[in-house]
Amino acid sequence: MMRDVMMKTLRSAGLCAGLMLGLGGLLAGCNEGKEGDRCNPYLPPDDDECNSGLTCQSSPTCPESFCCPTPLTSSLNPFCNGSACPPPADGGSS
Amino acid sequence: MRKEYAVFFLFCGTAASTPAIADQAAAASPQPDSAAAPQPAPQVVAEAAAAEPFAFGDFTWLNGASRQHKAVLDTKYFTPEMLIDVNYTASTNNPIDDTVVGSTALSRNNEFTLAFLGFGGDFHYENTRARLMTQFGVRSTLVPRNDLSTERGQFDLQTALRYISEGYGGYHLDVWNGINIDAGIFMSYVGLFSYDNFENWMYLPSFTSDNTPWFFNGIRIQMFPTDKLKIEPWIINGWQTYGKFNTMPGFGAQTLYRPFEWLSLISNDYVGWDTQDAPGRIRFHSDNSIEVRYFNSPTRPLAQWFPATRVAFSVTGDIGFEDGDGVTPFNGSGHEGACTNATPCTQHFLSAMAYHRVWFGEKFAFTAGGGFMNNPGRYLVLAPTGVASPVPQPLNVPAATAPFDLSAGTKFNAWDYEAGIQYMPTELLTFDVEVNHRQSDVPYFAGHGGVTSPDGYITTPIPTGWQPDLVKTDNRIIFAALTRF
Numbered sequence: 305m306m307r308d309v310m311m312k313t314l315r316s317a318g319l320c321a322g323l324m325l326g327l328g329g330l331l332a333g334c335n336e337g338k339e340g341d342r343c344n345p346y347l348p349p350d351d352d353e354c355n356s357g358l359t360c361q362s363s364p365t366c367p368e369s370f371c372c373p374t375p376l377t378s379s380l381n382p383f384c385n386g387s388a389c390p391p392p393a394d395g396g397s398s
Numbered sequence: 399m400r401k402e403y404a405v406f407f408l409f410c411g412t413a414a415s416t417p418a419i420a421d422q423a424a425a426a427s428p429q430p431d432s433a434a435a436p437q438p439a440p441q442v443v444a445e446a447a448a449a450e451p452f453a454f455g456d457f458t459w460l461n462g463a464s465r466q467h468k469a470v471l472d473t474k475y476f477t478p479e480m481l482i483d484v485n486y487t488a489s490t491n492n493p494i495d496d497t498v499v500g501s502t503a504l505s506r507n508n509e510f511t512l513a514f515l516g517f518g519g520d521f522h523y524e525n526t527r528a529r530l531m532t533q534f535g536v537r538s539t540l541v542p543r544n545d546l547s548t549e550r551g552q553f554d555l556q557t558a559l560r561y562i563s564e565g566y567g568g569y570h571l572d573v574w575n576g577i578n579i580d581a582g583i584f585m586s587y588v589g590l591f592s593y594d595n596f597e598n599w600m601y602l603p604s605f606t607s608d609n610t611p612w613f614f615n616g617i618r619i620q621m622f623p624t625d626k627l628k629i630e631p632w633i634i635n636g637w638q639t640y641g642k643f644n645t646m647p648g649f650g651a652q653t654l655y656r657p658f659e660w661l662s663l664i665s666n667d668y669v670g671w672d673t674q675d676a677p678g679r680i681r682f683h684s685d686n687s688i689e690v691r692y693f694n695s696p697t698r699p700l701a702q703w704f705p706a707t708r709v710a711f712s713v714t715g716d717i718g719f720e721d722g723d724g725v726t727p728f729n730g731s732g733h734e735g736a737c738t739n740a741t742p743c744t745q746h747f748l749s750a751m752a753y754h755r756v757w758f759g760e761k762f763a764f765t766a767g768g769g770f771m772n773n774p775g776r777y778l779v780l781a782p783t784g785v786a787s788p789v790p791q792p793l794n795v796p797a798a799t800a801p802f803d804l805s806a807g808t809k810f811n812a813w814d815y816e817a818g819i820q821y822m823p824t825e826l827l828t829f830d831v832e833v834n835h836r837q838s839d840v841p842y843f844a845g846h847g848g849v850t851s852p853d854g855y856i857t858t859p860i861p862t863g864w865q866p867d868l869v870k871t872d873n874r875i876i877f878a879a880l881t882r883f
Contacts, residue, residue: 334492335846335869342847342867344494344854353846367861369852390865393786393800393841393849 455659495854533563547641604751604769611638683718734807745775768815784849841868
């Protein structure tokens with residue numbers, strides 16, 4: 305009887321663990337490296353965070369660095385081609 | 399063991415947020431020489447002290463309460479306690495500065511973090527009582543930074559008090575089922591979840607708990623008219639403040655009612671004046687929770703295919719507002735930068751959260767839940783840190799160049815959901831793993847670029863105009879190991 309309960313408990317725990325891992329898997333992909341994503345400009349080129357074909361660079365108009373193609377003008381992303389910069393850290397008002 | 403089914407019902411009332419309920423009951427022990435310890439075993443207590451508050455049942459199932467049945471290190475005059483809380487969390491935003499924005503439980507991404515190391519305990523001799531719980535670890539900076547009352551005057555209250563999470567002394571009166579009068583820093587118990595994460599169903603609570611006070615500094619009187627009811631008025635410096643913003647102190651009370659072992663009702667209510675240079679602005683907050691254990695059968699699980707031995711839920715709702723000196727609770731006609739008494743801006747806090755927990759034996763439990771908050775005026779929004787910090791920076795940290803706006807007239811809405819498993823091999827140890835999604839209607843959480851500098855280090859010069867990377871969503875996984883003696 306106790307053994308049955310133990311086994312069922314372990315099965316349930318396994319199910320829950322599987323569910324958690326599944327949910328964790330959904331979260332696993334990081335939001336970085338795509339064109340227009342923020343990046344660390346101080347990393348060496350071999351350790352660049354950007355996806356293939358992109359490098360970490362700044363447009364002439366923004367102080368922040370983004371994953372962008374070269375030349376910057378070839379990008380349609382506003383943070384790369386310099387048509388926009390990130391908004392101030394406000395969040396907006398009503 | 400008997401099988402128990404409780405009846406669901408609705409509970410309406412005001413709301414406020416709170417930590418450790420069992421702790422409250424323990425702190426209220428009417429027998430000073432008995433262990434002011436976590437919930438004692440009900441069978442033992444029934445024989446020894448039937449009138450002790452909340453000792454008629456086993457409340458170790460509650461969210462925000464101790465699940466321990468005894469204090470292993472208890473002595474006649476001193477009941478020692480120690481908590482070690484370590485976490486590891488990772489966000490899909492993967493901020494380059496490893497910094498978490500918008501939490502009082504989590505602080506660093508991708509790093510093992512000693513969140514809380516506390517030791518102390520309860521002193522009890524005849525009718526005199528005292529409690530000390532130290533606070534080392536990141537929470538000693540993470541929580542006090544939200545207290546702007548310390549910017550008033552001298553003597554650096556944050557440095558003086560940050561390493562004390564609880565420190566009070568008091569006296570017990572043998573009146574009714576007990577009255578305790580305590581002075582010092584004590585847990586606020588607003589927001590259902592406990593400040594001591596060992597006592598919670600989940601590690602990272604919803605906004606209703608995370609954005610409401612963890613502690614108060616002042617006087618409390620715990621009154622137990624019966625062994626099922628506690629009424630606890632407070633006179634305190636303010637809303638989770640070491641100091642005081644204006645002339646008046648804050649006033650509040652907690653009402654805790656546990657008519658049955660399977661049911662707990664709690665209400666926390668507060669009135670204070672907590673805005674710098676706005677003595678005419680009053681803050682009201684009310685927090686109400688209900689916790690129901692609707693299935694409890696340790697030896698006969700719920701079903702063959704679903705061997706749950708205990709099932710419970712909690713629901714919490716908060717309503718709060720500020721009124722006066724340019725703000726009004728609802729339907730304000732003003733806008734940011736022009737909040738006047740003639741055209742006041744809307745400033746309130748509405749929130750709710752709900753959790754459902756299933757136990758599989760005594761060692762495993764699965765919890766899922768979530769909540770939301772609506773806080774125009776952002777007076778309870780946790781300030782982002784780094785370059786986005788609207789509050790004073792610690793020593794050696796550059797001044798914020800792009801502070802997040804916490805002014806009257808702003809808006810803020812956020813919601814979250816989460817699920818997690820706890821493995822509790824003993825009553826002294828919990829392993830926790832959970833996933834969490836948070837979302838806001840304005841950029842608020844740390845994005846990949848972080849909030850510190852271009853490479854995430856505070857020593858790196860910040861280019862003129864450089865903006866912190868704030869985003870609207872945060873998805874993360876959390877691991878925690880909590881040990882408490």
